[in-house]
Amino acid sequence: MKRDTYDFVIIGAGPAGLLAAHRAVSRGATVALIERNLLGGECLNTGCIPSKTIIRTSRLYAEMRHAEHFGARVPSGITVDFPLLMERMKSVRARIGRQSFSARQLTARGVDIHLGQAVFVGPTAVRVNGKSLRFRKALIATGSRPIIPEIPGLVEAGYLTNENVFDLTECPRRLLVIGGGPLGCELAQSFSRFGSQVTIVQDEPMFLLQEERDAAQILSEALARDGIDIRLNTLVVNIRVENGEKIIDLVSEGNKSTVVVDEILIGVGHQPNVEDLNLQAVGVEHDTKTGIRVDDFLCTTNSRIYAAGDVCFEHTFTHIEDASAGIVVENALFRGRKRLSALTIPWCTYTDPEIAHVGMYVREAQKKGIVVNTFTVLMHDVHRAIADGEEDGFVKISVKSGTDKILGATVVARHAGEMINDITLAMTSRIGLRRLAQVVHPYPTQAQAIKMAADAYRRTRKPRIKRRAK
Amino acid sequence: MAEQQLQSDDGLLDRFQRAAFQYFLQQTNMENGLVADRSRKDAPASIAVVGFALSCYPVAVERGWMDRAEAAARTLVTLRFFYNSEQSEAPDATGYKGFYYHFLNIKTGKRVWQSELSLVDSTFLVAGILTASCYFDESNQDETEIRDLADGLYRRMDWRWAQNGKSSVSQGWKPECGFLHYGWEGYDEAAILYVLGLASPTHPLSDDSFKEWTSTYQWENIYGYNFLYSGPLFTHEYSHAWIDFRGIQDRFMREKDCDYFENTRRAICVQQEYARRNPHEFKGYCENFWGLTASDGPGNKTLLLDGRDRHFFGYAARGVPFGPDDGTISPSLAFTSLPFTPAISLATIRHYCEQFPNITSEYRIPGAFNPTLTDAKPEGWISEGYFGLDQGMMVMMIENYRSELIWKLMQKCPYIRKGLRSAGFKNGWL
Numbered sequence: 001m002k003r004d005t006y007d008f009v010i011i012g013a014g015p016a017g018l019l020a021a022h023r024a025v026s027r028g029a030t031v032a033l034i035e036r037n038l039l040g041g042e043c044l045n046t047g048c049i050p051s052k053t054i055i056r057t058s059r060l061y062a063e064m065r066h067a068e069h070f071g072a073r074v075p076s077g078i079t080v081d082f083p084l085l086m087e088r089m090k091s092v093r094a095r096i097g098r099q100s101f102s103a104r105q106l107t108a109r110g111v112d113i114h115l116g117q118a119v120f121v122g123p124t125a126v127r128v129n130g131k132s133l134r135f136r137k138a139l140i141a142t143g144s145r146p147i148i149p150e151i152p153g154l155v156e157a158g159y160l161t162n163e164n165v166f167d168l169t170e171c172p173r174r175l176l177v178i179g180g181g182p183l184g185c186e187l188a189q190s191f192s193r194f195g196s197q198v199t200i201v202q203d204e205p206m207f208l209l210q211e212e213r214d215a216a217q218i219l220s221e222a223l224a225r226d227g228i229d230i231r232l233n234t235l236v237v238n239i240r241v242e243n244g245e246k247i248i249d250l251v252s253e254g255n256k257s258t259v260v261v262d263e264i265l266i267g268v269g270h271q272p273n274v275e276d277l278n279l280q281a282v283g284v285e286h287d288t289k290t291g292i293r294v295d296d297f298l299c300t301t302n303s304r305i306y307a308a309g310d311v312c313f314e315h316t317f318t319h320i321e322d323a324s325a326g327i328v329v330e331n332a333l334f335r336g337r338k339r340l341s342a343l344t345i346p347w348c349t350y351t352d353p354e355i356a357h358v359g360m361y362v363r364e365a366q367k368k369g370i371v372v373n374t375f376t377v378l379m380h381d382v383h384r385a386i387a388d389g390e391e392d393g394f395v396k397i398s399v400k401s402g403t404d405k406i407l408g409a410t411v412v413a414r415h416a417g418e419m420i421n422d423i424t425l426a427m428t429s430r431i432g433l434r435r436l437a438q439v440v441h442p443y444p445t446q447a448q449a450i451k452m453a454a455d456a457y458r459r460t461r462k463p464r465i466k467r468r469a470k
Numbered sequence: 471m472a473e474q475q476l477q478s479d480d481g482l483l484d485r486f487q488r489a490a491f492q493y494f495l496q497q498t499n500m501e502n503g504l505v506a507d508r509s510r511k512d513a514p515a516s517i518a519v520v521g522f523a524l525s526c527y528p529v530a531v532e533r534g535w536m537d538r539a540e541a542a543a544r545t546l547v548t549l550r551f552f553y554n555s556e557q558s559e560a561p562d563a564t565g566y567k568g569f570y571y572h573f574l575n576i577k578t579g580k581r582v583w584q585s586e587l588s589l590v591d592s593t594f595l596v597a598g599i600l601t602a603s604c605y606f607d608e609s610n611q612d613e614t615e616i617r618d619l620a621d622g623l624y625r626r627m628d629w630r631w632a633q634n635g636k637s638s639v640s641q642g643w644k645p646e647c648g649f650l651h652y653g654w655e656g657y658d659e660a661a662i663l664y665v666l667g668l669a670s671p672t673h674p675l676s677d678d679s680f681k682e683w684t685s686t687y688q689w690e691n692i693y694g695y696n697f698l699y700s701g702p703l704f705t706h707e708y709s710h711a712w713i714d715f716r717g718i719q720d721r722f723m724r725e726k727d728c729d730y731f732e733n734t735r736r737a738i739c740v741q742q743e744y745a746r747r748n749p750h751e752f753k754g755y756c757e758n759f760w761g762l763t764a765s766d767g768p769g770n771k772t773l774l775l776d777g778r779d780r781h782f783f784g785y786a787a788r789g790v791p792f793g794p795d796d797g798t799i800s801p802s803l804a805f806t807s808l809p810f811t812p813a814i815s816l817a818t819i820r821h822y823c824e825q826f827p828n829i830t831s832e833y834r835i836p837g838a839f840n841p842t843l844t845d846a847k848p849e850g851w852i853s854e855g856y857f858g859l860d861q862g863m864m865v866m867m868i869e870n871y872r873s874e875l876i877w878k879l880m881q882k883c884p885y886i887r888k889g890l891r892s893a894g895f896k897n898g899w900l
Contacts, residue, residue, distance in 0.1 A: 068777045205652040213656060214701070214792040221794050225772070225781050233652070254584055254646025366685040371725055374690040374699075378791050380749030391749055394792065396690070401725070456691050 002112045005134040006032045008333060009126055011118040011277070012141035014041020016309035016321035016328075018101060020139050021111045023329040031111045032135075034118040034128050040101035041143050042162070042310075043318040049096055050166040051186055053089040055350055058193035062226070062352065070389050080194045082171040089166060120282040124304060137304055137332040140277065140284070140292060141325070144270035144310035149178065153239035157246045159264040162187075172196050172263035176248055178236055180207040182349040184267030185219060189351050191265075192226045199229040199259050201236055201250060208349060212362075212410045215355045218392055219412075222352060229259070239264070272311045290314075296339045297331045298324055306332050317347050346424045348417035353393045356420035359408025359427055362398050371401035373460075375433070375453040379413050382452065384444035390414035395449040397423060397433060397457075404432030404457060415446060422450050433457040479816055480872070484533075486805060486819075487868040489833035491530055493861035494523045503548025504576045508837070509855035514583065515576040518591040521598030522862025524548060525712070525876060528605040529869045542612045545602045549619040552595075555579050557626075561645045568627035568673075570595060572642075586642035586650060589632055593663040596624055597712045600666075600886070604879045624885065629667040629675045637682035639663065639675065657687050657700045661730065662709040669889030680893040684722045692791060693743040696726070697736035701789020703763040703803050704863075706734040710809070711866045713886060714877035717898030724896075735810040741803075742814060744790040752797030753850070754841040757814075758821035761803035762788040762795055765838040766853040773843075780842065797842035798851075801826075802835045802860040808871035828852075835864065 008024045010017045013035035025031045038045050067074045103113055116129040125134050146161035148154070160168070162183055173196065177188040180202030192198040200223065206216040207223075224230055231250060238249040248259045272291030279286050285293040285301040292307040294300055300307050306328045309321035323343050330336030346358035365372045375398075380391040393412035399405055409423040426436050437454035441447055477485070497506040504515035505523045527541035555564035562580045564570060571581040572588035603620035606613035632639055639660075640649040654660045664683060667675035690699040700706060709715075715730035723729050738760075745760035764787040772781045782796045789795075804818040822829060826849045829839050837853035837860055844850045869875045880886050881899055890900055 066779065069779075217701075217789075217792055217794070221781075225779075227772075233650075251647075253586065253650060254644045362688050363686055366687070372689065373696070374688055376690045376692045376699075378692075378749070380747065380791075456694070459694070460691065460696070 003030065004132065006030045007136045009133055009135035009138045010034065010141060011126065011138065012041065012143055013039045014141060014143045014309060014321065015043050015318045016141035016325040017139065019322050020141065020308065020325040020329050021106060022109070023326060024333060025110050029333055032114060032133050033106065033111050034114045034116065036117045039103055040097055044093060044097055044101055046163045046166060048318050049093050050089050052350060053092045054085060054190050055186060057085040057088065058190035059352055061193050080171065082194060083169060086168065117276055119276065120278045123282055123302065137306065139328050139332065140305065140307045140311055141309045142273040142277070142311045144272050146266055147269045147271045148266060149268055151236050151239055157239045157241050157264065159266050161266045165265055174261040176201065176259060176261040176264045177267060178264065179267035179269070180204065181267055181269060182208065185223065185349060185351050187265060187267065188228055189223055189226055192228050199231060199261065201231045201234045203233065203235050205233050208355060211355055211357060212396065215410055215412045218353065219351055219355060222392065270310060274311060296341050297337065298328050298340055299331065315347060320345055344424055344428045346420045348420065350417065353412050353414050354416035356411045356416035357408070358420050358424045359406065361408060365398065365407050370407065372398050372407060373401050374398045375456045377449045377452040377456065379449060382446055382449045384446045384448065387444060388446070395419070395453050397453045399433055399457065404434040406433060413446060419447050419450065422447055483868050483872065485833045486835065487865055488535060490835065490861040490864040491526055491535060493856055493858060494526055497858060498523060499576050500547065502551040502579055503544060504551070504574060504579060505858055506576055507573065508857045514573040516573060516591065516858060517570045518594040519858030519862060520548060521595035522858060522866065524598030525601040526862055526865040528601065528879065529865055529875060532875055542606055542616060545606065545616055546612055549599060549616060549623065551579060552623055553619050559645050567631050569632065584644070584646065586644050588642050589639060590641070590660055590663050592627065593666055596627065596666060597662055599623055600883050601712065601876065601879055604883050625672045627670065628673040629670050630673045633676060633679065637676060637678050639667070639679060654683055655686050657698045658705040659708040662712060664893055665713065665889035666885060668892035669885040684720070687722060689726060692740055695736045695740050697740065698733050701792055702787045703737065703741055703761060706737040707806050707863065710734060711863060712876060712880045714874070714881060714899065718890065718895045718900050719897055720894045731810065738807050738811045738814065741790045750795060752842045758818045759799065760818065761799040761801065762790050763800050763803060764788070765798060765800045767796060767798045767838060768840055768843050768851045775842065782843065796840065798838045798840040800838045800860065801829060802864050805835070806863045806867040808867060812871065835860065
């Protein structure tokens, strides 16, 4: 029998909501979890898990085609079995769902799950399926949804987003990807490797706008090598359908062109799910573009209500949702004073090569008046990367000039998402480059690039023997 | 090529320098002074190449390749054309707000290819105009008119408009879409743009513009060299064609205990080190075979060569060490790098003469070549014809190496001095 008063009511069963539910219930709180769609949210169903699963298959096809690069024969008759790879994706998704996001597990641990749309009906009450639930504290973790750009003809022509692209049963012969952010680049590369003729359109001069320009440059080259037609500084201005084909009109700095495709994938970003919650009624300030306003403790403008995840953050990453959910549980239920700004949050774009970043960008530091030195190691100098045939990329670690304090780092490498963890740990533990140079890394590993960067720092600090002129 | 091997360094450089200057004699429309972007048939004029031509005429006079009156006459034709050309928002005008479209019809002087009103190319043009103004300092009618026109052309450039209300400068403007929505991010060839923009007595850049630009710089340690990073080598050299950066420092360089001249030297060393390591195993690369920059290329294609997929590019801003790199190098860089790294450059020039004799024809240096593309000849693919920018840079930088002529001229230019001081440069010849 479900109760009607809880210590903690959570709206949204994505990563943030689920983790908060687990943590809160394990520490004795009574918890209600409300979800209007599927448990697991975007990450499991339409985001990280399905995309990383098909990326793995796409890498395999790329490696098979370039087998000679690795000293092997190219297998004869390589044909992409699209239904098979999608079947694997669904199987992986189901397995992870069972392991980590099962309603049965949650219920067994004492979480009451309510399926339906939540609406705030008072400062301490929310209604779902006609039932009022009272709460001591609440968490809004409703996530986000894809932004659909206003392009004439787009709706009529039909389009894919991350919400339905993983339902495809056939690989599109010609695919237009609108948007050069992480999602657009990852899926453009994957579908190209599955055999689609991919055109990617980005209205900016480079991909992954916030990343280092050299990282974006390497990615741009990688996408070009995969045969993707790259259109930077380009806008889609009109779409029409003729004889079953989608005709796309483009404009780049005043120059017009047209491409013809079979499918359109939108990857221009996400917008927070703040509608339908009746947030005004409970004094939770929000914006349909930037989401719910929270302070550094993740408290909204209503002191009983907190928010976490995509609904209030610029960066929409699952691990940030996890971390922020932990902060909310501490602060909301146990009078904690944990701050979001105290976290060191890395992120990664899972293209090939991957692009990972942690901490400040150089431009951010310099805007704050911090003088920065950057130590760069090219992956083509790393023995394991040479042996692996994975030499594209670099490790850049930036320190405050005159010190060894790590301000931030960017890694571009086949396994950058794994490598960035070394640097994140160092930053979190306040380990500088001098001490990082003393950490012994097994030889040969690609992560040795990090030690090589630290060694480069150390070489600039070592005293040199002064010789008298003869 | 045996002949080249026997020549002294100065004799060899003189031949190459004079051959490069021939470009401006052959590719200039004498009716308006416009110069073709490249030597291919029907190429449009490039305003930047015109700026280089104007800077090269004084070299030709001093070297005895052209008499002063002819150089002044050529200069005057050019300046009169720009001064009287249409400045408006019309899509086929020659310029707007004192700036000029990147590419012009060489006969009519009207905008072609829907090109952008280019701030940096207009800067190179006006740098050439100011070079002429400094050189032609006699009181006769022609040289007086050159100085008057030069000052008028410089004064009407509306740098503040080019900021579009921001601290930084846009890369350009088009009548079809307004300002291009990208600006100058990171170190590049734009130093002289900021110097001349800040010095304008009429419409200067805002005081914070240079600081805004330098806040996007990246000081990196790569291959053991600490330097202000930029990939393509031309970005480290173009501003240096006019400005002698030896011993003068802005705030950024003072903090790094370096100067922009020394920085370029290190950038060349990084290029050389990259070529020595040759991570992509391109043919030819070695310590005497380097020079990745914005250049022509074999074209966009992927070929299976020696069991390896090789992706080639057309015209692209090739750079070190992050790429793109398709095995194409620009031999002119060995010459334009002479003031910074004379020993490395001379060794490289002699290596080209010895190993790739077919890349030159009568001492003319092509835009690029790529030995990886084919086995048929050692030099592989060679860019067709010649580029005005390469030839102009060769004439100017060989001269700066030999006599420092352009640097000394521009040290006298009040606008250069004022602009450098406004950007925070101190010490040295300032």
